[in-house]
Amino acid sequence: MSKPVVAIVGRPNVGKSTLFNRLAGRRKAIVEDMPGITRDRLYESAEWLGREFMIIDTGGIRFDDGELFAREVKWQAQLAIDEADVIVFVVDTKDGVTHEDEQVASILRKSQKPVVLAANKVENFDKQLEFYEFYNLGLGEPIPVSAMHGRNTNDLLDAIIAHFAPQSAYQEDEDAIKIAIVGRPNVGKSSLVNSLLGEERVIVSDVPGTTRDAIDTPFKFDGNQYILIDTAGIRKKSRIKEPAERYSVVRSLKSVERADVVIIMLDATAGVNEQDQRIAGYVHEQGKANIIVVNKWDLVEKDEYTMNKFDKEIREDLKFISYSPILYVSALTKKRIYKILELADFVAEQHHRRISTSELNKVISEAMLLNPLPGGGGRRLKIYYCTQVRTAPPTFVLFANNPEQIHFSYLRYLENTLRSNFGFEGTPISLILRKREAKD
Template structure:
């Protein structure tokens, strides 16, 4: 089931980032130290009462400001609101109600989505009564918190997850491959979708995206069903004029979360941009099957070295996903689109692949014989056995004498050995080490 999205919004300096860091700081600090993946993070996963959701931080909203930075913040916040399932509206309990709070509240009432009104900076009981003036916003009962002191956070999260319960039955498992087409604006996502769902295909139906404004296309191709999740559909229906590409990551969150396979679309005429790196990083961290799709290949003057040069540039920029296949297409002419469909199915199978425990342990044992683990902290790592515990992405538990002494380089070595024997092309894999006392 797709994780709900919760957006934190409010005017500047009310404590949004403090709350964001309080809720997700530990999770952020332990994600991969891969360049380009976690830089300028504005989203993270939060877990509360067996619910998982994606939290999106936004810049402060100043509705009438002409300041270019504040206008960009407002644009970012509007996109987050449009994409979110629940909106966490934060106000400043010490400063009190402001005209900007009233304007933001009016904007939130128009979107007709659940809003949790949070009064921050209530650092002691004497300030508790400060919440009453915020009833006038007409957004329900204010919840008082102190993000800095971690007061009232549990009550706030309880209120947020109340809105998730009706979503449990939203996504029923279906025998189809869900494909998200993601990338920065004007890379050709709509053109590719139109080509994939062209008149030669049997279009089963157009389905409103789950709690989104996107239109999903359920298409049957050679007896196989694909659900194409069109992030461009959200943008077409938006009244927001996007001048800043940076915020398209917010649009990509929901689509990536719902997908089995993500098509990371790159404009051949521009190469890999920082925005492409961020969107690819989201899909990588989410454990999705990934195909790197270089569009507008028909516009490139080519010789016998061109494709190799492009491959090298992409592999350098997206060094954290060397496992992802690269395909060069033209959505406009249809070049290699049929091959892309075959590649989507192959990567989906790789992402869902399971290997037998016996064969896995033979591979791990052989890898250890070929290269002994390095000694860390004066202690030699011992590997007892391994087993696959999950698919989508393939996840392996490796039982060792001390998980704290697994060196990063040896972890990568074992991952490469597993890939060498089993493939897993197009999908990240996870190795989780667990300490086990020797018998």
């Protein structure tokens, strides 16, 4: 990475996610008073005294592998430790030193990475006895903090950045394409992330709702920079029961808002349902470049007509994103998965495409000659000229004498004309009508 990486680790329920949110300056990790809320690694940028760095939040490390996800969470924490330049080990002063704390400390000593010991949940900073016993962990001086109230986090940040290499040791990242992967639960989003990265980056399970947070993973492929955003499966509101899952759905929708490209993931064995349509509709309404990725293609019995049949059904069910390319993949076998990145590059370029005003008006004029505007209320309708006012998504303003009388079907005709002439594959485009009187 181009920035120092700081991993926050510790046993469950010691306040790691609260500290993560405090240091990041925003509520990104889900915080709730129950163990096991954070299961994967979460990334967020932070800054202190002019030094930018990346923070990783991790699931609480448990040593009882019999518990559901305990082994996977421990593995995720170990990956974060391996990736980090500095490790923040969070302990709970109310509980004192526990056997699990000692086990985590042993792992950290073996890592030979700089460790900052954060003694959390301190209420009285004058009482050193509250945190003095943590010297016994052999990781240096414990720094007392209250992540909940933000007390003494400045001293903690000072200790963290003291371990960073000089600024010159870090190079700037190139602009990375942020790719959000969205879909219903259990369509294979996390499996796809892991297959693209070549590591167990996100916990994969057939238990719906395994991924509770939107998880950012920076990586490089074929010389290009990307950030993959894996998200929780988006369910119907009526099926969301746990408060934590409610937060996750909101987080997934916000991930769409900050993405450059959105992968709308479908399950080849289940087809398109109403929830898929809602998710795709939200992506379209947000004006995001997108690709339809049909996963589990390896499980479908195929003949020479199968793909065409699927194409037809998807286009019928998702008419409003007829501009989106469709790709059939298998996250399990890795079939065609790297084509996703190639398509993401392409639709991102289309999303930012700009057309000159002269080219636009030539195409619009020809379109109106071939299919003239119908009359409106006894007065002839005219579009005088068109100009592109923004990209991402491409947005065009059409100046007309009576814009309120131009039917939406004619705008759709003009949109199709722009697409046939300039592409804009994989991106919504917006046409805005403005009134302008004819010049004398």
